[in-house]
Amino acid sequence: MDPITDKAIIVGTGETDYVRGTEKNDRQLILEAALAACADAGIEPESVDGVVMAMVDVPTNEDFVAALGIRDLHAHAHIHIGGASAVAGIIEAAAMIAAGRAHRVIVATGWRSFSGVRLGSEDATSRDLGGPGREIRRNIEYPAGLMVPMQWYSLHANRWFYETHADPEGMKIVALTTREHAHLNPKAYMKDRPLTAEQYDASPILVKPFHLFDICLETDGAAAVLLTSAADASLYTGHRPVYIAGGAEGHADVPDDLSSRPDILNMGITKAAPRAFASAGITRDEIDFAEIYDCFTFIVLRQLEEMGFCARGESPEFVKERRIGLGGELPVNTHGGLLSQAHVIGMNHVVEAVRQLRGEAGAAQVEQAHIGLVTGYGDFSDGSLAILHN
Amino acid sequence: MPTAAIARPLPNAQEPLYRPYIQGLQEHKLMVQRCSSCGHWQWPPREFCFVCHRPALEWAEIGQQGSIYTYTVCYRAFHPWFKEHLPYGIVDADLGQGIRLLAPYFDPDVERLECGMIVRAAFDETDGMGTALRWTKS
Numbered sequence: 451m452d453p454i455t456d457k458a459i460i461v462g463t464g465e466t467d468y469v470r471g472t473e474k475n476d477r478q479l480i481l482e483a484a485l486a487a488c489a490d491a492g493i494e495p496e497s498v499d500g501v502v503m504a505m506v507d508v509p510t511n512e513d514f515v516a517a518l519g520i521r522d523l524h525a526h527a528h529i530h531i532g533g534a535s536a537v538a539g540i541i542e543a544a545a546m547i548a549a550g551r552a553h554r555v556i557v558a559t560g561w562r563s564f565s566g567v568r569l570g571s572e573d574a575t576s577r578d579l580g581g582p583g584r585e586i587r588r589n590i591e592y593p594a595g596l597m598v599p600m601q602w603y604s605l606h607a608n609r610w611f612y613e614t615h616a617d618p619e620g621m622k623i624v625a626l627t628t629r630e631h632a633h634l635n636p637k638a639y640m641k642d643r644p645l646t647a648e649q650y651d652a653s654p655i656l657v658k659p660f661h662l663f664d665i666c667l668e669t670d671g672a673a674a675v676l677l678t679s680a681a682d683a684s685l686y687t688g689h690r691p692v693y694i695a696g697g698a699e700g701h702a703d704v705p706d707d708l709s710s711r712p713d714i715l716n717m718g719i720t721k722a723a724p725r726a727f728a729s730a731g732i733t734r735d736e737i738d739f740a741e742i743y744d745c746f747t748f749i750v751l752r753q754l755e756e757m758g759f760c761a762r763g764e765s766p767e768f769v770k771e772r773r774i775g776l777g778g779e780l781p782v783n784t785h786g787g788l789l790s791q792a793h794v795i796g797m798n799h800v801v802e803a804v805r806q807l808r809g810e811a812g813a814a815q816v817e818q819a820h821i822g823l824v825t826g827y828g829d830f831s832d833g834s835l836a837i838l839h840n
Numbered sequence: 841m842p843t844a845a846i847a848r849p850l851p852n853a854q855e856p857l858y859r860p861y862i863q864g865l866q867e868h869k870l871m872v873q874r875c876s877s878c879g880h881w882q883w884p885p886r887e888f889c890f891v892c893h894r895p896a897l898e899w900a901e902i903g904q905q906g907s908i909y910t911y912t913v914c915y916r917a918f919h920p921w922f923k924e925h926l927p928y929g930i931v932d933a934d935l936g937q938g939i940r941l942l943a944p945y946f947d948p949d950v951e952r953l954e955c956g957m958i959v960r961a962a963f964d965e966t967d968g969m970g971t972a973l974r975w976t977k978s
Contacts, residue, residue, distance in 0.1 A: 574918040575849065586884045589858045592849035593972055594930050594942045597918040605932060609910035612955035658913040709932045709942040710883055714910060 451731040452696055454541070457548035458555075459683055459691040460838070462491025462676030463801045468637050468792030470564040472670045477509045479672035480560045481517040487556060487674040488518070492688050498676070499524040500552030502543045504535035504559035505795055505828070514556065525552040531699065532581060532828020533743050534718060535559065536796040537836045538699040540824075543677045553679055559795045560672020568668060570656075574598045581829050583706030590709070599745065600665055602708055602830065604657045607748045609714050611659065614763025616751075618659060622650050623769045624747035624782075625663045625789060631776065632786025634814040639669055640790040664747040666788035673797035675804065690840050692807045695821070696729030697836030698722040708830050715752075715762065719825060719833030723757040730837035732821060734759060737837075739806055739816045740780055741799035743827035744787040753825055757835070776814060784814045796826045800836075807840040848921045850970040857885045860899040865971040868963045872939055874900040881937040904961040906933035908975075909940055911953045929953050931975040943973040 464486025466479050474482070488495040495518035501511055503526075509517070511526040525546045529535040536559055543555040561567065574597040581587075596602065610616060629645040632638035645663060653662040683691045700722025704711040727733060734757070744750045751765035759780070760768040768774075774782040785791045785802040792798060803822045805811045811819075819840070826834035851858050851865075864871030873882040875889040877896040888895055911931045917923035922944075929945030931953070943961075945953065959975040966972055 570916075570918070572918060572923065573920060583884075585855055585857060589851040589855055589861075590884055590942055592919070593851055593944075595849075595914065595917075595919070595922045595925075595928060595944045596930050596942065601912055601914060601918070601930065604912040605910045605930070608912055609955060612910070654915065656914075656916045658915075707884060709910075710940055712938065 452729045454544045454548040454694065455696050455730065456693045457680055458544035458677045458694045459680045460675050460694070460804050461678055461686040461689070461691055462487040462493070463673070463804050464490055465637065465673045465798065465801055466560065466671045468639055468669050468671040468794070470639070470669055472562060472565055476506065476561050476566065477513055479562070479670065480506065480509050480558050480674070481513065483560060483672040483674040484514065484518065484556045484558045487676040490688070491676045491686060493554065493676070495519055496521050498554045498556055500543065500546050500555030501526045502539040502555060502557040503528045504539035504557060504797065505529065505532060506559055506561070531701070531832035531834070533745060533796050534699060534826035534828035534832040534834040536800055537697065537824050537826035537834035540675070540677070540694065540800060540836050541697040541699065541834070544694045547677060547679050555677045556674055557677065558672065558674035559797045561795065562670040563793050564668040565670050569598050570600070570668065586707050600657045600660055603746055603748065604660060605708055606714050606831070607659050610752065610763070613715065616763040617766035620751050620766025620769055621664050621747040622647065623766070624744070624750045624774070625650055627769070627775050628744065628783045628787045629790045631784050631814060632790035634812070635785045635791055638786040638791040639667055640786060660746060660748070666745045667790070667793050669792040671792050671794050673794045673801050675797070675800055689808045689810070692804045692838050692840055695732060695837045695839050696726060697834065698725035698729055699834040700725070700832070702831035705830055705832060717752065717756045717831040717833055719753055719827065719835060720756040722833050722835050726835040726837060732837050736821050737780065737823045738819045738821050739784060740782050740823045740825070741784070741803045742782055742825045743796045743799065744783055744789050745827065747789065749827055750782065753827060753833070776816065781816050784811065784816060799824050803838050807838055846920045847969060848966050848972060849919060850966065850972055853970065861885065862970065864901070865963060865973055870902050870904055870935070870941065870961060871899045872902050873897040881939050883939050883941065902935050902937065902939055906935040906959060908932070908953065908955050908957045908959060909934045910955060911945070913950055913953060927951065931959055933959050933975055941973070943975045945975050947976055947978055949977070
């Protein structure tokens with residue numbers, strides 16, 4: 451337990467459509483999601499008094515004031531740990547509420563990873579870099595031919611295989627399982643597209659060891675949640691309130707550079723997970739489902755290991771026998787994730803966790819879902835973990 | 841090898857933190873930081889020593905042979921110059937003193953790369969644009 455435990459609840463969620471191709475810019479998409487979260491909660495957007503922007507600098511806090519008509523913004527923050535920012539942002543918002551700095555806090559993010567920044571493009575150095583360590587990228591990595599996340603994380607993957615002799619089949623199982631989950635999700639970009647083992651095996655290896663289907667989608671969209679004080683739970687009658695039991699962010703050693711990290715298998719979530727479980731007063735075996743940041747199938751496997759669900763190298767065994775499928779011991783990415791629903795920088799994982807705990811997940815509903823876990827993973831292995839319950 | 845139209849990415853000579861490294865490459869030496877206060881070897885270069893926190897970093901030469909800590913093999917390129925060299929490897933070589941240097945690998949046996957293999961530095965001149973580091977077994 452810690453001072454934020456059960457002080458904040460999520461009472462609203464908002465998502466844009468998840469598409470490839472839009473006339474809207476990032477700012478409009480994110481603000482649209484924020485307004486939708488306010489509507490879902492049944493509150494006036496003017497009454498929002500806290501904003502946490504996950505990963506993005508735009509919308510600015512001023513943009514939120516303008517679009518929502520915010521009367522008096524008490525607190526704001528920008529979280530800058532890549533894909534770990536959404537979950538870290540939830541914890542930040544919960545802390546604002548627990549400290550009494552703000553009462554109704556929006557946490558939002560989104561992007562046009564299809565229509566805008568394309569992380570798989572043929573000239574990745576021509577666009578403005580986000581993220582840390584720009585001099586390292588330009589002066590060490592570009593001359594080495596290292597430009598994009600699939601290459602960065604392949605360095606981690608190849609060392610992991612060397613040290614642990616892990617079974618590469620684990621990556622395929624994550625891809626196939628989460629695609630099946632996407633078929634049950636009305637917003638999933640891949641909801642109507644099957645993925646067979648044969649198609650996975652036949653798909654090209656882009657960068658060793660990653661097949662095409664080991665890599666997340668590029669889509670346009672945004673998502674947001676609204677948090678408020680748990681003391682007000684009875685005022686929100688539209689949905690079951692979802693409590694934030696606890697969580698943490700964690701930074702890998704040498705967080706801006708993989709190639710010099712003494713142990714490249716070290717991750718932010720390695721440090722965050724014990725803190726998060728202690729913060730929530732929950733143990734791993736109480737978790738009913740896990741929405742795990744899945745920019746790559748490999749990264750899901752590694753987070754399972756670094757959170758302690760299994761030892762390093764054993765995650766392929768862990769995900770076999772349908773353990774991570776709906777109906778299994780630990781359903782993972784019940785919405786299809788970044789791999790098969792959409793890439794909304796992990797905020798869609800938060801929304802899915804809320805949907806499960808509200809009992810509104812329809813065909814993808816985890817039976818008697820009571821406690822769920824959401825992770826974030828970003829930049830060069832920064833991590834975050836939040837534990838929610840109903 | 842590089843065409844006239846597409847320049848190979850090189851370290852930026854205008855970046856003060858990397859000038860000694862770039863100068864070293866031109867002299868076919870691998871130069872990295874070493875703290876004059878506590879002796880810590882440091883790479884990538886920064887303003888402060890990670891261990892003693894003093895802005896006391898100077899530059900020292902490190903050995904040119906190391907073992908592969910990790911690597912990758914690229915079948916897709918994300919820059920037009922590298923597109924002409926597919927498939928190519930990227931090797932992160934351990935040179936001792938806690939130093940690892942990253943550079944591309946263009947030997948024809950790229951698909952047989954493994955952690956633990958020994959590599960040595962090679963220096964490629966690029967039409968007067970600067971000197972590029974490469975790891976090689978040959």
